[in-house]
Amino acid sequence: MKAIVYSTPGDSSVLSLVDREIPEPGPGEVRVRIAVSGVNPTDWKARASVGRPLVADEVTPNQDGAGTVDAVGDGVDHLAVGDRVWIHLAAHQRPTGTAAEYSVIPAARAVPLADGASFELGASLGVPAMTAHRALTVHEFGPARLTPGALEGRIVLVQGGAGAVGHAAIQLAVWAGATVIATVSSAEKEAFARAAGAHHVLRYPDAGLADGIRELAPQGVDHIVEVAIAENAGLDVEVIANHGSIGYYADNGGDTFTAAVRDSFAKNVRWQGLLLYTVGEEALAAAAEDVSAAVADGVLPVGEDAGLPLNLFSLEQTAAAHDAVEGGATGKVLIRVADADD
Structure with a gap:
């Protein structure tokens, strides 16, 4: 061979x-x-x-x-x-x-x-979809599994919505009933995030990005899927809801981050690192099963038309x-x- x-x-x-x-x-x-x-x-x-x-x-x-x-x-x-x-x-x-x-x-x-x-x-699928699944299932109040309606009433912010993980996170969150806000860096990527199913897409860099997110989510966003925690930690704390979760899975933009202590603990923020290689077999099995169900439902297409x-x-x-x-x-x-x- x-x-x-x-x-x-x-x-x-x-x-x-x-x-x-x-x-x-x-x-x-x-x-x-x-x-x-x-x-x-x-x-x-x-x-x-x-x-x-x-x-x-x-x-x-x-x-x-x-x-x-x-x-x-x-x-x-x-x-x-x-x-x-x-x-x-x-x-x-x-x-x-x-x-x-x-x-x-x-x-x-x-x-x-x-x-x-x-x-x-x-x-x-693999690493991107399973990472996205994990980011959407680490909230203090669940859900631990993704199914249609599991995120009903939740608002999800996907930072970097045109990447492979961001794309899968948009698709899975929409499938599970969430309202999805995505951030992207260009008009081309905005089109991709919308094709993936994001309800709202905002561009960065933008000094008014936090205001734009809060306008869409006055009570804050419930879940954040974060590709660049070093750059976005401050903004994430600004826009997150009480008891919200920030699932970060990459070190784009830097290998350390800082955040306002009082502002984040006052909101009971959950900072959740994500790495599939160390997450454990139970979490991997749950992600594989739910991702397969989403594929069977036709909600994880790929290709330019799908974003x-x-x-x-x-x-x-x-x-x-x-x-x-x-x-x-x-x-x-x-x-x-x-x-x-x-």
């Missing part, structure tokens, strides 16, 4: 295309014939982590993907050969990511993909795909491993 590998951390030049034997799944594992591999910021950051030991002498990158179950290991009874699946955290503490024609992964990381959902959509343009690369172009994500490409970066969605 063809696979992308690296044996030392570094820039994208360390990635190479090689031929390897098709691996066999062990107990509790499945082998998936990969159709599409998804690239996230964590993928290039893991590859570039100079000074950190690799999990194996040779690593295949990329956490997310979609394809067809090709072989099943002992003890796996909920998946069968021929099942279409979407994949999350394939390469977490393992060397077997999705940038290969075949990948062996823990069975819990392969989730049935609804009929009619493309492999491109499946490979776009998330797809940037497609071939397996041979994996280094360029990693560079595109590192460079801040708008939309979702995908690697088409197979020739067709079959």
Whole structure:
């Protein structure tokens, strides 16, 4: 099989295309014939982590993907050969990511993909959609799960509504019944956030942004999905409601943040960091189940018309795909491993 590998951390030049034997799944594992591999910021950051030991002498990158179950290991009874699946955290503490024609992964990381959902959509879920799910389910008063109506009456602010996580957060929040306000940095991104379903879209930078949000949400916003906590912590405290939650999942704009102590504790603000790699199996399982339900309901489409343009690369172009994500490409970066969605 063809696979992308690296044996030392570094820039994208360390990635190479090689031929390897098709691996066999062990107990509790499945082998998936990969159709599409998804690239996230964590993928290039893991590859570039100079000074950190690799999990194996040779690593295949990329956490997310979609394809067809090709072989099943002992003890796996909920998946069968021929099942279409979407994949999350394939390469977490393992060397077997999705940038290969075949990948062996823990069975819990392969989730049935609804009929009619493309492999491109499946490979776009994983880290972005599950992070968005977590951000929307850490409020002090729940809900812990997302279903239609679960966020009825809530106002959700999505900071950076044109990114992959922001896109999924808009779609999931609207599906769950929330009113969604998104912030974006350009007219193009405003169109994407509206296509995703945001009810209100505001532009930044803008000295009047907090006033604009408060005009839409006089009692404050209940949930904030935050991509740039270092830049936005002060604004978040200004606009959040009493007992509101701020779910922050990235360090865009800086690696530290400060906030007004009295203003935030007076509102009983919940600051919730989010990292799928350490969130625990219970939270991952809940997110996977709810995201799959949303896909089955048709509420997580991708593509430019749905607000998330797809940037497609071939397996041979994996280094360029990693560079595109590192460079801040708008939309979702995908690697088409197979020739067709079959």
